[in-house]
Amino acid sequence: MATKLNQILAVEKGVKSDTQRKVTDAYHVIQKLPLLSGLSRTYQPIDDEGESLPPESTRVQVKADDVLRDVGKTLTRLFDVTATKDWTNTVARADVVVDGRTLLEDVPVTYLLFLEKQLTDIHTMISKLPTLDPSETWTLDASTDSYRTEPVKTTRTKKVLRNHVKAEATEKHPAQVDVYTEDIVVGYWTKVAFSGAMPAAQVRALIERVTKLQDAVKFAREEANVTDVTDRKVGDAIFGYLFG
Numbered sequence: 584m585a586t587k588l589n590q591i592l593a594v595e596k597g598v599k600s601d602t603q604r605k606v607t608d609a610y611h612v613i614q615k616l617p618l619l620s621g622l623s624r625t626y627q628p629i630d631d632e633g634e635s636l637p638p639e640s641t642r643v644q645v646k647a648d649d650v651l652r653d654v655g656k657t658l659t660r661l662f663d664v665t666a667t668k669d670w671t672n673t674v675a676r677a678d679v680v681v682d683g684r685t686l687l688e689d690v691p692v693t694y695l696l697f698l699e700k701q702l703t704d705i706h707t708m709i710s711k712l713p714t715l716d717p718s719e720t721w722t723l724d725a726s727t728d729s730y731r732t733e734p735v736k737t738t739r740t741k742k743v744l745r746n747h748v749k750a751e752a753t754e755k756h757p758a759q760v761d762v763y764t765e766d767i768v769v770g771y772w773t774k775v776a777f778s779g780a781m782p783a784a785q786v787r788a789l790i791e792r793v794t795k796l797q798d799a800v801k802f803a804r805e806e807a808n809v810t811d812v813t814d815r816k817v818g819d820a821i822f823g824y825l826f827g
Contacts, residue, residue, distance in 0.1 A: 588671045588692070589808035595664050602661040609654050618645040651826045659818025666815035675810040677803040681795050692807040695800055702797045709789045713780040721778065732776040740766040 612618060621643035626636035672693050679687040679695075690698075715721050715730060724731040742764040752758035
């Protein structure tokens with residue numbers, strides 16, 4: 584049974600993390616010089632009456648050649664998996680179909696991945712679009728190319744001082760007068776609000792449309808990812824040259 588691209592994608596992440604761990608470990612090992620060092624020491628007294636001491640020795644625990652060989656084997660697996668994926672990506676393609684309509688034909692899987700990311704950003708932008716205040720009635724105004732409300736007429740008032748005579752003046756007492764203010768209408772305001780926001784229904788329709796396109800691109804990517812792969816063996820050539 585042929586291996587599919589989605590199967591290679593599934594194992595690639597694990598191969599990458601395993602390779603990184605092993606290569607990092609190898610790097611740390613070859614920095615520990617005592618592990619690469621050995622020693623053999625024997626003692627010979629000057630005469631037969633002298634003290635006899637046992638020999639001392641330390642074995643080499645790590646050899647740089649062996650470390651490189653192991654690193655080469657580890658990286659060969661990663662190089663082969665990545666090559667298999669990348670070579671297949673050049674031929675893995677699918678159509679983007681929305682509501683039975685083919686928008687894009689024969690799209691490479693790498694471009695489908697690009698589309699997915701871009702459509703996520705577009706979806707976020709559309710969902711943040713300002714919408715018209717639903718408490719108002721809006722119509723499209725051709726002269727300003729924006730939405731406007733119906734005119735609302737309100738009055739403008741002005742405070743005017745008034746006098747109220749509580750008691751008329753007499754020979755002995757002045758008149759008793761209260762001073763007060765009265766609001767009188769001096770004019771009218773006519774208010775029309777304008778907005779560059781969008782109707783909520785239009786925003787909802789855009790969100791629905793971009794969501795459908797997102798789903799179509801994801802479906803196309805999944806379809807492209809079932810393309811059969813041809814195993815690529817590049818690691819042996821590379822590390823055979825480097826470490827051979």
